[in-house]
Amino acid sequence: MGGELKLLILEDVQFDAELMEYELRREGVKFLSERVETEEDFIKGINNLKPDIILVDHSLPRFDGVSALEIAKEYSPDTPFIFVSGKIGDEFAVDVLKKGATDYVFKNNLSKLVPAVERAIKERSEFMERKKAEEELRSTYAQMEVRIEERTRELSLANQRLRAEIKERKQVEEALRESENKNRILLEAIPDSMFILSENGTYHDFRSKNDDLLSIPPDEIIGKNISNIGLSPNDLDLFFKHITRALKTNTLQEFEYELSPSSEMFQFESRIVKLNDQEVLCIVRDMTEKKQIEDKVNRSIKEKDVLLQEIHHRVKNNLQIVSSLLSLQSRYIEETESIEIFRDSQNRIKSMALVHEKLYQSGDLTRIDLAEYIPDLVSDLFRSYGVNYNQVQFKVNSENISLDINTAIPCGLIINELVTNSIKHAFQGIMKGEIIIKLKYENECLKMKVQDDGVGFPEEVNLNNIKTLGLQLVISLTKQLDGSIELIKEGGTCFNIIFKEQASMKEDT
Numbered sequence: 001m002g003g004e005l006k007l008l009i010l011e012d013v014q015f016d017a018e019l020m021e022y023e024l025r026r027e028g029v030k031f032l033s034e035r036v037e038t039e040e041d042f043i044k045g046i047n048n049l050k051p052d053i054i055l056v057d058h059s060l061p062r063f064d065g066v067s068a069l070e071i072a073k074e075y076s077p078d079t080p081f082i083f084v085s086g087k088i089g090d091e092f093a094v095d096v097l098k099k100g101a102t103d104y105v106f107k108n109n110l111s112k113l114v115p116a117v118e119r120a121i122k123e124r125s126e127f128m129e130r131k132k133a134e135e136e137l138r139s140t141y142a143q144m145e146v147r148i149e150e151r152t153r154e155l156s157l158a159n160q161r162l163r164a165e166i167k168e169r170k171q172v173e174e175a176l177r178e179s180e181n182k183n184r185i186l187l188e189a190i191p192d193s194m195f196i197l198s199e200n201g202t203y204h205d206f207r208s209k210n211d212d213l214l215s216i217p218p219d220e221i222i223g224k225n226i227s228n229i230g231l232s233p234n235d236l237d238l239f240f241k242h243i244t245r246a247l248k249t250n251t252l253q254e255f256e257y258e259l260s261p262s263s264e265m266f267q268f269e270s271r272i273v274k275l276n277d278q279e280v281l282c283i284v285r286d287m288t289e290k291k292q293i294e295d296k297v298n299r300s301i302k303e304k305d306v307l308l309q310e311i312h313h314r315v316k317n318n319l320q321i322v323s324s325l326l327s328l329q330s331r332y333i334e335e336t337e338s339i340e341i342f343r344d345s346q347n348r349i350k351s352m353a354l355v356h357e358k359l360y361q362s363g364d365l366t367r368i369d370l371a372e373y374i375p376d377l378v379s380d381l382f383r384s385y386g387v388n389y390n391q392v393q394f395k396v397n398s399e400n401i402s403l404d405i406n407t408a409i410p411c412g413l414i415i416n417e418l419v420t421n422s423i424k425h426a427f428q429g430i431m432k433g434e435i436i437i438k439l440k441y442e443n444e445c446l447k448m449k450v451q452d453d454g455v456g457f458p459e460e461v462n463l464n465n466i467k468t469l470g471l472q473l474v475i476s477l478t479k480q481l482d483g484s485i486e487l488i489k490e491g492g493t494c495f496n497i498i499f500k501e502q503a504s505m506k507e508d509t
Helices: 014-026 039-049 065-075 090-099 107-168 173-189 233-249 288-330 336-361 370-384 405-425 469-480
Strands: 005-010 031-036 053-056 081-085 103-106 193-198 203-207 253-259 266-274 279-286 367-369 392-398 402-404 433-442 445-452 484-488 493-499
Touching: 005 014, 005 039, 014 031, 014 107, 031 039, 039 065, 053 065, 053 107, 065 081, 065 090, 081 107, 090 103, 103 107, 107 266, 233 253, 233 266, 233 279, 266 288, 367 370, 367 405, 370 392, 370 405, 370 433, 402 405, 405 433, 405 445, 405 469, 405 493, 469 484, 469 493
Parallel strands: 005 031, 005 053, 053 081, 081 103, 392 433
Antiparallel strands: 193 203, 193 279, 253 266, 266 279, 367 402, 433 445, 445 493, 484 493
16 A cells, blocks of 8 residues: 555544554554544534544444444545444345445454455555546547548548439440449448338338348348348347437447347447438348357357466465475574574565466456555565564565566566665664665666665675675675676765566556
8 A cells, every 4th residue: 555544533542542543553564643532523524624534333322333334434435444343243244245335344353443444445446546547438439429420421422423423424324334343342241231211211222242241132122111120129129229329320230139040140340321312221240150259269268268267376375385394494593594594594484475466466467566565575575584564574675567477577676685684683772773775667678676774784795705694695696687786885875776567567657
């Protein structure tokens, strides 16, 4: 969660509200909160604070959470709404979720609060993006309608000029016969069936190829009505609506329908354009095979996505099993140095497993967002080494950068080693400290900086005489990425690493 969240807390017990705030701070969430107890203050809080998320108790002496949910839906319908209560039951939880609540958390299990808040914020962000995309789509569709209308008017004017020219050349019979012959050849080259229909649906003219599904002798269809060809009531109504609209608005009308000219059901695409005040031209194309191919391709893509998701999921699970085995094995070891080696190995495996987990959870399945991956990686390291957040904190400053798995894994391992090194050595004898990770995309290169304000790197040690496995691994992985590494010992320890990915790393913004 980037930036500072604004929280509105409806809670009559101040201590309970402080427990929620403590849990959020403990997990590194930055926020600004306001606690209210009454309906009036709750409404003021929504209007004045404009919260990013609302946390609500089930019941209060003068107010209740369900009423607060209805108010929130009226005043701020897009704001995530989470019940945090000790009395809520399963039936009540299901009921409030149906009414629009985002989630619920039990007060005796506040460790679930931060994941619930993160899910709610993520879902809200995705919802707002979809909403924006839908608005852009509607705008684009409106522009397309305007362009189609303009083009249709151009065609109509061109058709009127053509009729005028043909009328003026009636006396030139040879030229007219030549023009008709050219038009006949052109129509024969078009694979679609064509109809001329009156405004009441009567066939005035008809043309189709001999091998067309709709191939019918002209004398069997001219003079008949589209209501007699076997259309369903809905498709027949759709046909008449588009004929009327084409005549009134003089715009191209497109729609699809189903018809069974034989024992099978087929899908057709129809385009209707106005010919004159009483007639329209209807061009019909058989879309059955195309639809079948599209369905087959979509099913194949979906199957491959599911398979790739399963692969990432299984790789992540297998890596977690290896990590768990290392954890179990370390319990039988008493030497502190050996235990540290096992824990370092566990964290390296976790950094790789986290890459597969992020890919499994993403819709892309091929690239990983560093802005999401790195905070989770560092948080796991802090938990693994029992870091006190009041003593040592970390910050991640990253642009919108995504990497493929071949680059993300060594990059994650590098960060894992450098942060581990800072946790273990940088803050000995120091009350407070900070680890900062910065990533920036510049000139097709990824610039990564990992620094701390701790006791600093030993003066006698440099990158040419590194003896520890972790830093040797950092140097090796940097070479694997065809990158460069620089060590700065001023004001703590700082590693600057620059490397270039083959494909473009920066997402379009």
